[in-house]
Amino acid sequence: DAGVIQSPRHEVTEMGQEVTLRCKPISGHDYLFWYRQTMMRGLELLIYFNNNVPIDDSGMPEDRFSAKMPNASFSTLKIQPSEPRDSAVYFCASRKGLLEQYFGPGTRLTVT
Amino acid sequence: GQQLNQSPQSMFIQEGEDVSMNCTSSSIFNTWLWYKQDPGEGPVLLIALYKAGELTSNGRLTAQFGITRKDSFLNISASIPSDVGIYFCAGQGEKSGSEKLVFGKGTKLTVNP
Numbered sequence: 550d551a552g553v554i555q556s557p558r559h560e561v562t563e564m565g566q567e568v569t570l571r572c573k574p575i576s577g578h579d580y581l582f583w584y585r586q587t588m589m590r591g592l593e594l595l596i597y598f599n600n601n602v603p604i605d606d607s608g609m610p611e612d613r614f615s616a617k618m619p620n621a622s623f624s625t626l627k628i629q630p631s632e633p634r635d636s637a638v639y640f641c642a643s644r645k646g647l648l649e650q651y652f653g654p655g656t657r658l659t660v661t
Numbered sequence: 662g663q664q665l666n667q668s669p670q671s672m673f674i675q676e677g678e679d680v681s682m683n684c685t686s687s688s689i690f691n692t693w694l695w696y697k698q699d700p701g702e703g704p705v706l707l708i709a710l711y712k713a714g715e716l717t718s719n720g721r722l723t724a725q726f727g728i729t730r731k732d733s734f735l736n737i738s739a740s741i742p743s744d745v746g747i748y749f750c751a752g753q754g755e756k757s758g759s760e761k762l763v764f765g766k767g768t769k770l771t772v773n774p
C-alpha cells in the first residue's frame with residue numbers, strides 16, 4: 550500500500566493568500582484526521598471524519614480554516630486568508646475502525 | 662480532558678545502551694500506540710497494544726500495556742544512531758468521543774556514536 554499521501558510537501562505563501570492542503574488516505578480506511586504540529590503546541594488535532602462525515606471540528610482554530618472530504622479517497626484542508634501564525638507542519642492520518650492510525654509525511658506551511 | 666504524561670522529555674545516550682520511556686495517565690485507555698518521528702517526516706507507527714498486560718516486540722523495541730490500563734512503556738535495546746528521533750505515545754480512551762487519539766508530548770532521543 551502507498552500509505553497516506555499528502556500534497557504539497559512544502560508550501561510557502563504570503564499572508565492573505567488561500568492555501569489548500571490535500572490528503573489521500575489509505576484505501577479502505579474509514580477515519581481521516583487532520584493535525585497541526587508546532588514546536589510550541591506539539592501535535593494538535595484539528596478535525597476528523599468518519600465515512601466522509603466531519604465528526605469533531607472543535608480543534609479548528611478559526612473560521613479561516615475549513616476541511617472537506619468529498620469522497621473516501623480525498624480530503625482538503627483550506628486556510629483562507631492565511632496568516633503567519635498558521636505556519637506549521639500539517640499532517641493527515643487515516644485509520645480503519647479503531648485499529649492502528651497511520652500518518653502521512655506532512656505539509657510544511659510557511660506563511661510570510 | 663484526557664492527558665498523557667510522557668517521560669523523560671529528552672534522553673542523551675551512548676550507542677549500545679538500552680533506553681526506556683513511559684507514558685502515564687489518570688484515565689483508562691483501550692489502546693496504546695507508540696510512534697517515532699524523524700526530522701521532516703510524519704510519525705511512524707512502531708507498536709500497537711490492545712490488551713492490558715500485553716507485551717509486544719518489534720525487533721529491538723518492546724512495549725507493554727500496563728495492567729491498570731493507565732500506562733505504557735517502550736524499551737529500545739542496544740541503541741544505534743538511527744534510533745535518533747522523537748518518540749510519541751498515544752492512547753485511545755474508552756469514553757464517548759474516544760475515537761481520537763490522545764498524544765504525549767514526546768521523548769527526544771539522541772544517540773552518541
